[in-house]
Amino acid sequence: MNDLRDLYQEVIFDHYKKPHNFHALAEANHIAHGHNRLCGDRITVYLQVEDDVIRDVSFEGEGCAISTASASLMTDALKGKRLDEAQHLFDEFHGMVTHEDVEPDPALGKLEVLAGVREFPARVKCATLAWHTLQAALKDRAAIVSTE
Amino acid sequence: MELEMPPAASEIARWRDDFPLLREKVYGKPLVYLDNAATTQKPQSVIDAESAFYAHDNANVHRGVHALSQRATDEYEAAREKVRRFINAESAREIVFVRGTTEAINLVAQSYARPRLQEDDNVLISAMEHHSNIVPWQMACAQSGAELRVAPVNDAGELDLDLFAKLIGRGTRLVAVTHLSNALGSIVPVARIVDMAHAHGVPVLLDGAQAIAHLGVDVRALDCDFYAFSGHKIFGPTGIGVLYGKAALLDAMPPYQVGGDMISSVTFGKTEYNELPYKFEAGTPNIAGAIGLGAALDYVSSIGIAAIAAHERDLLDYATRMAQGIAGLKIIGTARHKASILSFTMDGVHPHDIGTILDHEGVAIRAGHHCAMPLMQRFGIAGTARASFSFYNTHAEVDALMAALTKVKEMFQR
Numbered sequence: 001m002n003d004l005r006d007l008y009q010e011v012i013f014d015h016y017k018k019p020h021n022f023h024a025l026a027e028a029n030h031i032a033h034g035h036n037r038l039c040g041d042r043i044t045v046y047l048q049v050e051d052d053v054i055r056d057v058s059f060e061g062e063g064c065a066i067s068t069a070s071a072s073l074m075t076d077a078l079k080g081k082r083l084d085e086a087q088h089l090f091d092e093f094h095g096m097v098t099h100e101d102v103e104p105d106p107a108l109g110k111l112e113v114l115a116g117v118r119e120f121p122a123r124v125k126c127a128t129l130a131w132h133t134l135q136a137a138l139k140d141r142a143a144i145v146s147t148e
Numbered sequence: 149m150e151l152e153m154p155p156a157a158s159e160i161a162r163w164r165d166d167f168p169l170l171r172e173k174v175y176g177k178p179l180v181y182l183d184n185a186a187t188t189q190k191p192q193s194v195i196d197a198e199s200a201f202y203a204h205d206n207a208n209v210h211r212g213v214h215a216l217s218q219r220a221t222d223e224y225e226a227a228r229e230k231v232r233r234f235i236n237a238e239s240a241r242e243i244v245f246v247r248g249t250t251e252a253i254n255l256v257a258q259s260y261a262r263p264r265l266q267e268d269d270n271v272l273i274s275a276m277e278h279h280s281n282i283v284p285w286q287m288a289c290a291q292s293g294a295e296l297r298v299a300p301v302n303d304a305g306e307l308d309l310d311l312f313a314k315l316i317g318r319g320t321r322l323v324a325v326t327h328l329s330n331a332l333g334s335i336v337p338v339a340r341i342v343d344m345a346h347a348h349g350v351p352v353l354l355d356g357a358q359a360i361a362h363l364g365v366d367v368r369a370l371d372c373d374f375y376a377f378s379g380h381k382i383f384g385p386t387g388i389g390v391l392y393g394k395a396a397l398l399d400a401m402p403p404y405q406v407g408g409d410m411i412s413s414v415t416f417g418k419t420e421y422n423e424l425p426y427k428f429e430a431g432t433p434n435i436a437g438a439i440g441l442g443a444a445l446d447y448v449s450s451i452g453i454a455a456i457a458a459h460e461r462d463l464l465d466y467a468t469r470m471a472q473g474i475a476g477l478k479i480i481g482t483a484r485h486k487a488s489i490l491s492f493t494m495d496g497v498h499p500h501d502i503g504t505i506l507d508h509e510g511v512a513i514r515a516g517h518h519c520a521m522p523l524m525q526r527f528g529i530a531g532t533a534r535a536s537f538s539f540y541n542t543h544a545e546v547d548a549l550m551a552a553l554t555k556v557k558e559m560f561q562r
Contacts, residue, residue: 004508008501017496027262039500040517040530062530064498065560123504 006116008065009122015069019057020076028058034133036125041067045133052083059130061072066114066123071130073111083138097127150434152458157542162458163451164540165430166191177510180545185330185358185489185536186514187380191241193239194384197443200437208432210409224435227442228425231390234445235375236366241424242398244391245438249357250280251559252376252391253324255404255428256353260374261322266293271317271351272297274307275526276329279519281355285324294321301526305481313344320345323352327359331518331534332481333464333489335363342371351397357381361538362460362487364453367392379437384444388437391428398424405430456539460488463537466545474553481533491518491532494553497560499533505559506533509552 025046034043038100038119047054057078059071074093078086092105104112117127164170169189181189201223207216209224225240232240246252261271271285275298283298289296297320299312307325316323323345327338338354345352351373356365360377365376374397379388393401403410403421407430412420421427429489448456467490471477476495494502503515516531517524523533535549 004505004559007504010562013560013562038516039498040521041498041500041522042530064500066501120504123500126500 003116003119007120008114009113010100011073011110011113012065012069015072016065019059019068021072022060023058025056025058025059027056030137032137032138033128034061036063036067036129038125040066041126041129043067043071043129044128044135045071045137046136047137048137049083054078054081054083054086059133063129064126065088066117066126067129070114070127073114074130074134077109077111078134086134086138090135092120094128097124152176152454155455155460158538160542164542166193166447167540168192168195169541171408174510174512175508179508180250180541180548182537182545182549183512183514184537184538184541185231185381185518185534187386188361188383188538189540190383190385190440191447192368193447193543194440194443198436198440200387203437206436208496209435211304216480220435223442224433225441227438230442230445231392232476234365234449235367235390237392238368239395242392242395244393244398244428245433246389246391246428247387247434248378248380248389249376250284250389252374252389253281253353253355254284255323255391255395256376257288258424259401259404259428260351261285262288262291262479264321264439265289265294268295268498269321269374270295270317272299272312272315272323273321274299274325276305276307276332276334276336276520276523277324278330278355281324281326282522285322285360291458293468295319297326298522299406301334301523304483305329305333305334306483307341309337309340309344312341314347316345316348318348319458320348320350323350324355326353326355327365328352328356329481330358330489331520331523331532332491333486333536334483335359335485335487336482337485339370346371346376346507352426358488361448362457364457375396378439379444381549382441382444383447384436384441385437388434388441390441390562395424398428403427403430407431408508408538409433418479451539457487460537460553462544463541463543464488464490466543467537467549470546470550471553474550474557475558477553480527480529488499488537489534490536491534493529493532494556497556499531501555501560502533502553506549506552507557509555510546511549511552 010075027048027148028046030047041063048056095102096104167189205219207220209221227241228243245467342352353374354372356377361382375392379387410430412422480491499515514534
């Protein structure tokens with residue numbers, strides 16, 4: 001049986017109550033908006049990318065404990081990462097929250113506290129909303145905004 | 149109906165025995181099913197009616213000359229008559245079987261409204277409609293250049309009837325409002341709305357998806373022109389619903405879908421349409437579903453909508469009082485006339501988290517925007533947690549809900 005404490009770990013509450021990097025980013029050159037149709041949650045992810053390195057990253061929006069903590073932890077994890085490293089983190093994170101038999105990659109670090117989500121299929125979208133929005137910000141040319 | 153006493157606990161226990169699903173456990177805990185506004189559970193008699201049809205009578209309707217086809221047709225038409233009686237329609241010709249409320253409203257939007265709508269015309273809805281009573285009108289208006297007018301609700305979740313009256317104008321071709329709000333539980337004074345609209349010669353469609361299982365519906369007393377509801381929200385199967393329409397209006401409407409069973413003769417040059425209601429029932433219908441719905445209406449009638457309403461009022465009053473005792477809990481939807489729905493937010497806790505934690509206590513509720521995103525925007529929230537009651541719910545289940553909500557608070561206040 002899945003345990004609520006596996007989902008709602010102390011770290012999740014900490015990041016929900018005081019999310020890190022929770023603001024707009026004036027220097028952002030990639031922005032995307034994410035929307036969870038199921039619950040109406042919205043998120044905006046801001047990225048400042050230079051020479052294929054994420055110099056700064058932040059987010060704004062309104063969401064549940066899982067989606068807010070996931071976004072907060074994601075922004076912490078992405079700072080200073082190369083784009084290929086960010087992609088690797090996305091793949092590993094996605095694998096961790098959707099596959100029960102996958103051992104989390106050590107590269108995930110603190111993101112591992114979200115592993116419990118895989119026991120709660122209805123909440124996987126909450127955990128991945130920020131990450132899918134990140135993907136959109138990085139991939140969608142139209143989402144690239146000027147800093148001028 | 150107001151004077152009916154709430155039933156004794158022993159009677160509610162007997163009702164519960166009719167619903168096998170209510171004996172289920174989740175996470176090892178007894179199920180407390182409070183998501184009745186999404187869909188209701190089914191009594192054994194409905195399950196048996198569908199099963200018996202497939203085991204003994206299955207054949208296509210209105211086609212075969214063989215015995216089974218006749219039996220299937222008789223049962224299907226008997227179900228239509230049960231619907232007619234349940235909502236007190238004048239004639240079974242006015243009862244069109246559809247997939248559900250959504251299809252019923254789409255039918256009226258495309259077959260009644262769209263051909264009549266022109267630029268400068270408008271359709272009037274309210275701010276507390278379900279998406280299924282917004283988007284079909286939005287589409288018909290976009291197709292014709294007409295305007296979709298939205299009557300506002302106050303902070304309690306009640307329509308401002310004076311304002312509503314002012315929005316009905318010369319160009320108004322149809323008024324479409326809910327009978328009972330799925331997100332707030334407000335009972336809409338639909339009889340008065342029908343009077344106001346009819347004073348301008350404007351027909352009214354009522355979305356009865358929520359109301360049908362909680363309020364007595366008498367389409368002739370209401371004098372509404374269309375009434376739409378789904379079988380699964382009144383203890384019947386999914387995939388079957390009803391559009392009631394006054395015969396004169398339905399007669400004047402073109403078919404919504406075309407194909408088999410809805411024709412009287414076909415040549416490659418010209419097709420003549422079948423009579424009501426078959427004109428609107430193209431293709432093989434959900435025969436077993438209609439029969440199941442008929443059994444559900446029999447079941448509800450055997451208990452009586454007055455007894456149901458009395459118990460649900462008692463439950464909602466109790467739940468409201470208990471909820472008001474939880475600090476940080478805010479009830480969304482405080483209309484004076486309400487039924488069956490307790491929608492709320494909690495300070496510092498997202499509805500989705502409430503839903504997950506309650507689920508682990510065996511308490512099933514809905515969390516989110518309830519397919520009423522414009523209404524959520526009106527209240528400045530992304531969503532609510534919603535407990536929705538049925539006549540088979542008990543005071544003990546309300547207590548279980550409140551105990552689970554206390555757990556939510558404890559978890560988030562660590």
